[in-house]
Amino acid sequence: MQTSRSHLWPGVPLALGAAILFGASAPFSKLLLGRIDPWLLAGILYIGAGIGLAAVHFGRHIIKLPQVEAPLQKTDLPWLAAVVAIGGGLGPLLLMFGLSLTSAASGSLLLNLEGLATMGIAWLVFKENVDRRLLLGAGAILAGAVMLTWNGQKFQFDWGGVLIAGACLAWGIDNNLTRKLSAADPVQIAMIKGLVAGTVNLAFAFSFGAGLPLASYIAAGAVVGFLGVGVSLVMFMLGLRHLGTARTGAYFSLAPFIGAALAIGLLGETMSAQFAVAGLLMALGLWLHLAERHDHEHRHEALEHDHAHVHDEHHKHAHSGPVIEPHTHFHRHEPMCHKHPHYPDLHHRHSHG
Template sequence: MARDTHSSFGGVTLALLSAALFGASTPLAKLLLGNVSPWMMASLLYLGAGLGLAAVHLSRNALRLPAVEAPLRRSDLPWLAVVIAAGGILGPLFLMFGLARTQATNASLLLNLEGLATMGIAWLVFHENVDRRLLFGAFSILAGAALLSWQGGASLDWGAVLIAAACLSWGIDNNLTRKLSSADPVQIAMIKGLVAGTINLMLALEQGAPVPGVGIVVAAGVVGFFGYGVSLVLFVLGLRHLGTARTGAYFSLAPFIGAVLSLVLLHEPLTIRLVAAGAFMAVGLWIHLTERHQHEHTHTALEHEHRHVHDEHHEHSHGPDAPPGEPHSHWHKHNPLVHKHPHYPDIHHRHAHDRVSGGSSAPAGSSASDQ
């Protein structure tokens, strides 16, 4: 039991660290945008992520460090292609064009919509459990985003609309990345960065975007490595432990970090509307962070491969070819199991619930088999 609780706590920490890195990247990218076209900036950020993670990946092999993560399989490639298109190409393009049209502080807070989009798609499309607390938190975040986007009358801030489109693209990306979350996160983020960055670079050059100086290229690459590459690795690990909706909810910390840095670095004004929107979004984030989910649930027989230690969910036997030590990764089988403990919809707890469960536990009789 202790290991399962530790796994959930570790997932929260990973999601929050991912949010912190991504949140910091927004005002830093805004600083660089004065010298770079939005399309070129999108390419540099993802190429920085891809090249940086490639160096990490190659160093790991050169140093003969143990490969404890499951590799990507051929069956993963279609999902990876859609993830690259939605999250690696469309998402950053919408964000960079949106950043060019709005203040970085507003843009940072509007990025809360990514968590909302992630949660909504996870709930409505993939039927991941979302309780009333998460929905109330989501509506609070949406109210803050609407306050930032409204210009008075029937007018909309088109920069805000573009950022909302980026959040929708990343919401699709996050939900599909869940299908890859048992595989090596460095490999996933590396491929995504290299492919998306290269495609965006080709499109930027075709559109006549000028190539910036070496200093700007290096700066954008560093921002991309930490804000998009390392952040994505941590996000994938968070998905493994928390599921999509909860990881997206914890990721809602990112906009607040970006907003604070925007005020400090860019000296943008602190307006009443900004404070009010931030308050709505802070309430939503607090509701998400204080959620607790526990009920009796059933694990049906399941076979898969991922990095793991031997806990109450991994009481399988090993053959002679199994890797020694823990944690390790190999194909293994889960026997049927019925128990009760606090949990998130991680890769072992994707069971069905009522569409909206109440409070901290699912209603009696709602415990269904894991998927």
Template sequence: MSDPASPPPPGIALALFSALLFGASTPLAKLLLGATSPLMLAGLLYLGSGLGLLALRTAARHVTWLRPLHTQEAPLRRADLGWLALAVITGGMAGPALLMLGLARTDAASASLLLNLEGLATMVIAWGVFHENTDRRVVLGAFAILAGACVLSWSGTGITASTGALLIAGACLCWGVDNNATARLSGADPTQITLIKGLVAGTVNLSLALATGASLPSPSLILGAALTGFAGYGASLVLFILSLRALGAARSGAYFSLAPFAGACLAIPLLHEAPTLRLALAGALMGLGLWLHLTERHDHDHTHDSMEHEHKHTHDAHHQHSHGPNDPVGEPHTHQHRHGALTHRHAHYPDLHHRHTH
């Protein structure tokens, strides 16, 4: 996708940092889980994400150096509400509920392996339903990363075919739909999207936990869960949405599949777990997949159809439009703008402007 001498696109770094934050939240959540129920913890993590971003957006109205978080991104519009509802229902409500029901009916080893299906579901939907471009190198890289994740979570007992396994697989399918629906929203403000998802998912999960007899944990645990959720769910999802904007769902999903490796590496100092040959093998497979993706180059003549949308942009080769008297000055900026039809050739990813057929 890029010349050998040029740095990798920023969307890759965003996806990897997103995976690092989410992966780090797993051993931290494991430390908290012994003192509360899984459903209660899920609610607190999501609420920490939503409330943390709400506080950040509120502060951005009054603190100068935070103001770009509030002013430079395009807000959600009425046309986005269908995709937003699909993302919230599948990723924030159905996915966590199915996961908790599945965890109660299956063993931890099977659950760990099955959770890798999220990356596979994301890629299959992106390629099969939304027709994101791909080639043999991308597919091999994606499956090398997934193979590494499977090696990392393999216990030698395999997957138990059960109702619990089907429920967890259903949760992964929900998150695959969520990731692709969120990709349709990725031109909009990522903090606004994540805030809404966090508040809705947190409220639903917390309500379910209380309705099934769970009680609120200690204030210190609530604070720990909220901070973990803000970093591992809130900040991570904001970065993931920015990655979706630049890379598309399939590639972002593949990079995000590195999260279990990040979590396993952090568990060595945090939970005093010993490094293993399995961790080294998983790292080698994931490193191979990462190399295949980083050295990808997708370059061909392609046509941009005329379109109108709104997102943060600079006046690059794809944004040579005129401004009206009410449009913002300075760059980057956000306003409704029209792209004329354009045919040219350059290396590209399936970003906001390159979701064409092949």
């Protein structure tokens, strides 16, 4: 029987890992812009993610690795369709048209709305617990992201801005709907999303006259997409499983700072006072989140589901023989009442008075 671990593990490292990989993809993508049409690059990034994850998904079956994650079920398909359509189709489409109608400064600032939309929907629509410390931390991270992307130009909220705000809303909805799938295999979900979103973006890019770049640039974009979009998305979904949507989205909002920090080394950009202040604000937000301790007596109602798990305090069922952990199978949770630090994960989505 496995002993109880810190409530920060493994959710926080997974969410931060997702932010690091996604943030790192920005400066590497910037190196490819000018050599690859922006819309075509978006398609290559997503296709690279989808193909790379397909290799992982089918490769583990070929070499007969143990099945650790729960496969998608028929009941997951409506949620998967919504996630692919809203997050993989509508979001990028609104972003591309929005960027074509507004300034780069306004576009960069408005993209920070995704984290706010994710947390707001989780809190107001899905009733996820959000306390004062989390709100302050998220506010500090958002303020740091706004400062980081502000270049002193006049902010314009035109039709392009409306479309970009719509894209952020779409991704906020996408992040919250993805929580409904967080018990299932994240590689399988991210693979489908990457292949569909990549195909859509490639089709639009070619329909607007984009030409094929050199094979070396395509390969580089695919690798960046596999790590910065595909692996990042897998880690984000695993973070959702352990932290809930609001907290995972808040940690993920650190991605712009990661990208800016790498750009200093990769692109020779200079360290500025603006960057330093943004870093301090984000560090404050990160500390507030890490110091959060949600601990109260709570009741678990009877629950039956299937997901990857180990035998911990929430999984005390018996097996008729030896098992390898983690493992997946349909299992039942009996009602229980106890007290320990926790986040709104798969087993702690109870209401608060």
